[in-house]
Structure formats: structure tokens, C-alpha cells
Amino acid sequence: MFEARHTMDAPTTTSADNGTSDGGGGWFTPRKKPMPTPGSERETADGRRLAAMRPVGRTTTGTDPEAPLDEVAQGATPQVMEPHTQAQGTGSPTSATHPEPRGYGAPGPQPAAADAGTDRERITAPAISTPAPAPARTEAPSAAQHVTAPAEAPPAAQGPSTTTQERPTTQRAPLPNEVPPAQPAPTPTAPPPPAHRVPAQRTAAEHTEPSLFAAGTAPAAGPASNADLPAPHAEPPAPHADQPTAHEDASPDAVLIRRTMTTVAPVADKVTSYFYALLFVRHPDLRPLFPAAMDAQRDRLLKALLTAAEHIDNADVLVPYLQNLGRGHRKYGTRPEHYPAVGECLIGALSRYAESVWDGETEAAWVRAYTTISQVMIDAAAADELRAPAWWYAEVVSHDLRTPDVAVITIRPDQPYPFLAGQYTSLETPWWPRIWRHYSFASAPRSDGLLSFHVKAVPAGWVSNALVHRARSGDVVRLGPPAGSMTVDHSTDSGLLCLGGGTGIAPIKALVEDVAEHGERRPVEVFYGARTDHDLYDIDTMLRLQQTHPWLSVRAIIDQQAHLQLPDAIRAYGPWNEYDAYLSGPPGMIRSGVDALRDAGIPSERIRHDSVEELVAAGS
Numbered sequence: 001m002f003e004a005r006h007t008m009d010a011p012t013t014t015s016a017d018n019g020t021s022d023g024g025g026g027w028f029t030p031r032k033k034p035m036p037t038p039g040s041e042r043e044t045a046d047g048r049r050l051a052a053m054r055p056v057g058r059t060t061t062g063t064d065p066e067a068p069l070d071e072v073a074q075g076a077t078p079q080v081m082e083p084h085t086q087a088q089g090t091g092s093p094t095s096a097t098h099p100e101p102r103g104y105g106a107p108g109p110q111p112a113a114a115d116a117g118t119d120r121e122r123i124t125a126p127a128i129s130t131p132a133p134a135p136a137r138t139e140a141p142s143a144a145q146h147v148t149a150p151a152e153a154p155p156a157a158q159g160p161s162t163t164t165q166e167r168p169t170t171q172r173a174p175l176p177n178e179v180p181p182a183q184p185a186p187t188p189t190a191p192p193p194p195a196h197r198v199p200a201q202r203t204a205a206e207h208t209e210p211s212l213f214a215a216g217t218a219p220a221a222g223p224a225s226n227a228d229l230p231a232p233h234a235e236p237p238a239p240h241a242d243q244p245t246a247h248e249d250a251s252p253d254a255v256l257i258r259r260t261m262t263t264v265a266p267v268a269d270k271v272t273s274y275f276y277a278l279l280f281v282r283h284p285d286l287r288p289l290f291p292a293a294m295d296a297q298r299d300r301l302l303k304a305l306l307t308a309a310e311h312i313d314n315a316d317v318l319v320p321y322l323q324n325l326g327r328g329h330r331k332y333g334t335r336p337e338h339y340p341a342v343g344e345c346l347i348g349a350l351s352r353y354a355e356s357v358w359d360g361e362t363e364a365a366w367v368r369a370y371t372t373i374s375q376v377m378i379d380a381a382a383a384d385e386l387r388a389p390a391w392w393y394a395e396v397v398s399h400d401l402r403t404p405d406v407a408v409i410t411i412r413p414d415q416p417y418p419f420l421a422g423q424y425t426s427l428e429t430p431w432w433p434r435i436w437r438h439y440s441f442a443s444a445p446r447s448d449g450l451l452s453f454h455v456k457a458v459p460a461g462w463v464s465n466a467l468v469h470r471a472r473s474g475d476v477v478r479l480g481p482p483a484g485s486m487t488v489d490h491s492t493d494s495g496l497l498c499l500g501g502g503t504g505i506a507p508i509k510a511l512v513e514d515v516a517e518h519g520e521r522r523p524v525e526v527f528y529g530a531r532t533d534h535d536l537y538d539i540d541t542m543l544r545l546q547q548t549h550p551w552l553s554v555r556a557i558i559d560q561q562a563h564l565q566l567p568d569a570i571r572a573y574g575p576w577n578e579y580d581a582y583l584s585g586p587p588g589m590i591r592s593g594v595d596a597l598r599d600a601g602i603p604s605e606r607i608r609h610d611s612v613e614e615l616v617a618a619g620s
């Protein structure tokens with residue numbers, strides 16, 4: 001756990017104790033004073049030396065219901081045995097109790113109300129404010145990276161994939177209800193050496209090369225949307241890569257953080273592996289809460305944290321991102337008391353691999369950043385706990401195999417599931433516990449409460465293959481909260497130009513239904529791209545909508561016949577400069593689609609699409 005030998009306030013929740021904290025101190029110690037600014041604290045850096053940043057052992061008081069802290073964590077449930085009640089102790093009318101679902105077995109251990117600990121760190125204050133939680137906008141984005149275990153640290157896990165997609169072709173498909181083999185706990189490694197206190201040069205971090213951590217993880221302002229596994233992103237892309245001069249006014253902490261990032265970038269894989277090795281060695285009780293087979297997404301947590309730290313100055317973007325991240329972590333069972341373990345290992349990994357630039361001030365900067373990050377996430381999760389379950393059970397009520405590898409799946413949540421057309425959710429199947437994938441809602445909210453998804457089984461896609469080839473009516477899946485902001489702005493009557501490639505047509509269909517339900521008469525132009533006519537699995541539905549709604553135009557673009565791809569097709573139509581644009585489909589389509597739309601005169605802020613980086617990681 002962190003231990004800072006100075007009088008920093010610990011992260012707190014701005015919400016009243018709602019059962020999440022067990023009333024302990026530490027992380028839930030109420031703020032006693034305004035958070036000092038990084039700049040002002042820096043003046044007393046020596047006095048604030050985080051000499052005790054090295055882990056000093058776990059709190060022994062109470063039970064720590066461990067859970068991962070990130071998307072990588074992929075759920076906080078042992079196998080398919082899930083706690084069947086949620087929002088324990090919130091006392092909230094929205095707190096949900098789930099009936100025993102079929103397929104999810106007996107109730108598992110409840111996330112115990114954790115002892116907040118007595119040795120919680122006293123980390124510095126957030127550098128950014130934590131406004132009241134906003135509606136979900138984005139979900140933890142990430143781009144999977146090839147991860148190679150460092151020689152000096154055991155692999156945190158051996159997953160089904162080491163690339164951007166899972167690789168099931170070399171894996172035996174699991175039997176129903178079979179749990180992937182548990183990964184052996186990493187063998188203990190030597191603790192990281194004490195950080196060298198090399199005098200730091202107080203210069204701005206270099207950004208001539210994009211950070212390995214930046215791709216796909218940077219929160220971005222503006223509209224976002226969903227994907228078949230991806231989390232949202234938006235235009236413009238992450239500032240890290242595209243705005244080399246954006247750091248000129250960086251705070252001292254941001255400078256130190258970015259210098260660390262630059263230093264560790266060439267060994268990002270090692271940092272990642274070492275981070276998880278530390279986490280699981282020092283906190284082995286956390287390991288079972290991660291997926292048995294941690295795939296390429298295992299570095300999501302680290303990347304999300306690093307990217308958030310890197311953008312610590314950009315509160316406008318960072319806060320909504322982290323709030324969504326915090327809310328999204330509820331389904332994993334993440335609790336406030338889990339954050340110190342992650343922070344400790346984050347510092348441990350960074351200090352080891354950024355040894356050449358690591359010093360007390362750098363460490364203090366990271367502690368402050370992590371405190372801020374965790375504070376926002378904790379607060380958002382606490383606020384969300386008062387109004388929504390951490391997850392929903394849902395029963396498959398229909399399974400329509402449209403092509404050999406595309407299924408339209410309809411499910412019935414066990415309790416109301418509010419969402420907006422254009423959003424997406426995370427979904428876990430009973431066959432791959434704790435592995436969550438994102439899918440768009442393929443319909444606008446329905447009066448019967450049913451939800452539908454278009455799922456394409458892709459090579460190496462464990463979840464998608466299970467959903468397409470295994471799931472049947474009566475099976476029970478779990479849903480995370482809705483997320484994404486690729487939604488219709490009903491305050492305008494601008495036309496909508498929608499590009500749906502392959503199963504990316506799913507949220508486009510939902511958007512069309514949304515416009516229809518609002519009784520609007522704004523023009524909606526849909527371009528539906530597919531490789532062959534056989535791949536236009538939902539064209540009948542779209543054409544029926546077109547027949548019903550005179551304001552809707554649907555054009556199918558078949559690569560083989562048109563000898564061009566979807567984005568090229570819109571160039572032949574238009575003008576589009578008065579339209580809002582929505583893109584949904586594979587990453588290549590998004591990229592070239594954005595280019596085509598800009599060329600057509602649509603400004604970036606009116607172009608909404610999924611995170612390209614997340615889409616790269618999609619397909620499972």
C-alpha cells in the first residue's frame with residue numbers, strides 16, 4: 001500500500017458512505033482541506049518524499065474483497081459464480097437484487113464490505129476537480145498490445161491472445177460451463193529495487209515518438225460511440241500523438257509524468273508484464289478475480305492509468321473518461337480499497353523501468369496523479385451505485401443465425417436497462433467468465449425492454465464465437481452498464497449521414513429507429529457496406545425501415561460489385577456539409593471514412609464514430 005510520509009489527504013468519496021467503504025478511514029477519510037496544487041507542493045518536494053512508497057505489506061484488518069481495477073480485470077467474479085445481489089448496502093431504491101439466473105450457478109462470494117484499512121496511504125490531492133458524475137460518455141478505451149513477459153518477471157498470465165485479437169484457433173473450445181484453466185500464480189520475484197534518486201532534469205518530456213501507452217487509451221473529448229468490443233473514442237484523436245505542442249503549458253507533474261512515459265515507452269511490454277506480476281505476487285488474492293486466461297487486453301488497466309496520468313492536466317477530457325471508467329469497473333467488483341494495491345504496483349513497475357529518471361519528485365508526481373485518477377473513479381462508482389446495478393443478468397430470448405458467422409441475438413434483462421440508441425454495452429457469457437466484450441445495441445430502447453445485438457464470430461473471438469455458435473434461448477449472460485455517446489442530438493434537425501460497415505450497421509439501425517420514434521422528419525442517409533451481398537445480413541430490415549419512413553434513404557454498398565469500399569461511396573453523393581455523420585464498422589473503414597467525410601466538408605466535431613484503436617482490438 002502506499003504510504004506517504006506527508007500529510008496528504010487520501011482519496012475520498014464525495015458521496016456519503018453508502019456501504020462501499022465500511023466506514024473505514026484511509027481512502028474514505030473525508031477531505032480535510034483543499035487539495036494542494038501540484039505546483040505548490042513541489043516547493044516542498046523533499047519534505048514530501050514518498051520514502052515509504054515501497055509496499056509495506058497488506059492490511060490485515062478485515063477482509064479485502066479483491067477485484068481488479070480495470071478493463072483487463074474483465075470481471076471480478078470467480079468463474080461463473082457471481083454474487084447475485086448488487087449494490088449491497090446502498091440502501092438505494094435502485095439497488096438491485098438479481099434473482100438466481102439460469103446458467104450462472106449458485107451465488108458466489110459477495111464482495112465483502114471491505115475494511116478500508118488502517119495503513120492506507122496518504123497520497124496527495126487530486127490535481128483536478130471531481131465534478132458531479134456525468135452521464136456515461138466513454139468507457140475505458142484501450143488498444144491491445146502485443147505483450148511479452150519480461151525475463152525478470154513471470155508472465156502475469158498466458159492468455160488466448162497476444163495480439164489485437166484472440167487466437168482460439170490454437171485453443172480447444174471450452175465445453176459449456178467449462179472454465180478456462182486457471183493461470184498459475186506468478187512466482188514471486190524480487191521486489192523492485194529502490195528507486196534511484198537521480199536528479200531530474202526539469203525539462204518537458206519529449207514526444208517525438210508516440211508513447212506506446214497512448215494509442216487507444218487516451219480519453220478524447222467529443223462524441224464517441226461503440227463497437228464490437230471496443231470502447232468509445234472520438235474525434236479528434238488522442239492529443240498525445242497528434243498535438244506535439246500541446247504540452248507546452250504542462251504542469252510540473254505532467255512534465256515529470258511524461259518524462260517517465262517517454263523513458264518506459266521502449267520497454268512498455270516489460271512494464272506491463274512486470275506490473276501484473278507485481279500485482280499478482282503481492283496481492284495473490286486479486287488474481288482469481290482476473291480472467292483465467294488474460295488475453296491481449298490484460299494491459300488495459302495499465303495503459304488506461306498511464307494515459308490518464310499523462311493527461312492529468314486536461315481535466316475536461318480526463319474527468320468524464322475516468323468517471324466512465326470508474327462506473328464501468330463496478331461490474332468487476334472493484335472497490336475503493338483495491339486502488340492502493342494497483343497504485344503501489346504501478347509505481348513499482350514505473351520506478352523499475354524508468355530508473356534513469358526516477359526521483360522523489362517524479363514519484364510524488366505519480367502518486368498525486370494516481371490519487372487524482374483513483375479519486376475520480378471511486379467517486380463516480382459510488383455515485384453510480386446509488387442509481388444503478390453494477391451489472392444486469394439477461395436471458396437470451398432469441399438467436400437468429402443470419403449468416404454462418406453472424407447472429408442477431410435478443411436478450412431480456414432481469415431489470416430495466418436504460419440506454420440510448422447508439423450506445424453499447426459490455427457483455428459476458430457464462431462460457432468465458434470475467435471476459436467482457438462490447439457490443440452495440442442494435443435497436444433503440446423498446447417498450448418490451450428487450451435488447452438486441454449483432455454478433456459476428458471472428459477468428460480468435462472467444463466471446464463472439466460463443467455467442468454465435470453456442471448461445472441459445474434460455475442462456476443467461478451478464479451486461480455491464482451502457483456507455484458511449486454516439487447518440488442523436490435531437491435538439492437540431494440536421495441530417496444524419498450514417499455509414500455502417502458489416503455488423504457496424506447495428507447501432508446505425510438503432511439511430512434510425514431513434515429518429516423515427518422522435519417523430520422527426522430530418523433526412524437520414526444510410527450507407528450500408530458489406531463485402532458480398534451475402535454479408536448484407538440486415539438489409540431487409542433496413543429496407544423495411546426505408547419503406548416506412550420517407551425521410552430515410554438506405555444504400556447498400558457491396559465491395560465486390562461496386563469495386564469500392566464504403567467510404568468511397570459517399571463521395572459520389574452529397575453535399576454533406578449540413579449533415580452530422582455517424583460511422584460504425586471496422587477500423588479501416590472508420591479511418592478512411594473520417595477522411596472522406598472531412599473531404600466532403602463535415603467538420604470533425606460533427607463526425608461521431610467508434611474508437612479506432614479499440615476497434616483494432618475488437619473482434620472477439
Ligand SMILES: NC(=O)C1=CN([C@@H]2O[C@H](COP(=O)(O)OP(=O)(O)OC[C@H]3O[C@@H](n4cnc5c(N)ncnc54)[C@H](O)[C@@H]3O)[C@@H](O)[C@H]2O)C=CC1
Pocket residue numbers: 226227228229230438439440441453454455456500501502503504505506507529530531532535557559564565566567584585586587588589592593610615618619
Ligand atoms: N457488432 C457490433 O455491435 C458493432 C461492430 N462494430 C465493428 O464493425 C466491424 C464489423 O466487421 P465486419 O462485419 O467483418 O465488417 P467487414 O470487415 O466485412 O467490413 C464491412 C465493410 O466496411 C468497409 N471496409 C472494411 N474495411 C475497410 C477499409 N480498410 N477501408 C475502407 N472501408 C472498409 C467495406 O465496405 C466493407 O464491406 C468490426 O470491426 C466490429 O468491431 C462496430 C460497431 C458495432
